[in-house]
Amino acid sequence: MYKLHLASPEVARQLGVTSATVRGYFQQPSLQFGILWKLSMAMNYDLLSDLVACYPENFPVKKDPRIA
Secondary structure, three states: OOOOOOOHHHHHHHHOOOHHHHHHHOOOOOOOHHHHHHHHHHHOOOHHHHHHHOOOOOOOOOOOOOOO
């Protein structure tokens, strides 16, 4: 959120949770997909693509022709 210049209270407001909850999400070793999705929507940032970028080299990734 820091790099995106977003404050946890603003993201929390959009998610309907406390800012302590949002900060806690980023301290967890893992998160449920639904939380990642909601965070992505609230932050207007594609967290899921960041995860894909962390896959090991030569990891098989489906190519979607609809995505440039």
